[in-house]
Amino acid sequence: MFFIRMSNWSERFLDRWWNLTSFIQFGSTKSGDNAALKHLIEHLSPEEMQEHVRIANMQCLFNSYPWAPTWKSVHRLIFHLPTTWKGVYSNGDFMVHFAGLDDKLGWINKIHRQRRFLR
Template sequence: MQEMILFSVIGHNDFEAAPDLILTEDFNGVNAGVFFIRGSKWSEKFLDTWWNLTSFIQLGSTKSGDNAALKNLIYHLSPKEMQEHVRIAQMQCLFNSYPWTPTWKSVRRFIFHHSTTWKGVYSDGDFMVHFAGLDDKLGWINKILREGGFPR
């Protein structure tokens, strides 16, 4: 399954020639929730740099700062480095789907960021679900398992 996902993002199955980092984007840009990373010197340096971007940590906040740090790091890569080492999937739901929650916040996102939001909405069969920012994660997991027809 992972091979099919990687193929759909990079367009070939020569994984030795694949990029080092594969991400998705949501309505806020690149997302740190779920990603593929190759074990390489570039990846080690990238992860070390990302980990040490402590200025993005907001003490007293419920946000860890990891996503803001990742966005900053990605958006400051040179075009050459980006092309050689990073791919961003066209469809978020390939491996980073979000369950749809009927809240004012999600409806607003859908209205103002329709295509981006729609690319990330979970549907049965998606490889991975990301429960970002949701309370009662266990309840959501059970709901998706029930609706997806998976045995319990």
């Protein structure tokens, strides 16, 4: 999730990102767009980073995700606690991102019920 300001630099950045076709993974459930974006940002000059890119310290400022007690989630929590915990949804966060979840409607209903209970 990201915000982008309309500018000549942004248009060039989006064009460069769009043309990183080597990251497309045909036959995979992953599209490659996130890997391409990370690659592009990692290879910006320090001047471009300072002038044009801001990365939030806490992912949940605008892109939280629900946490479920699965083996994968527990593994992330144990081995990547600071990173994982910075993105977990809590009441009042700007947005919840349901990427990678099978039962999106179930998660939406669960969070909606939690919000009504907390009022």
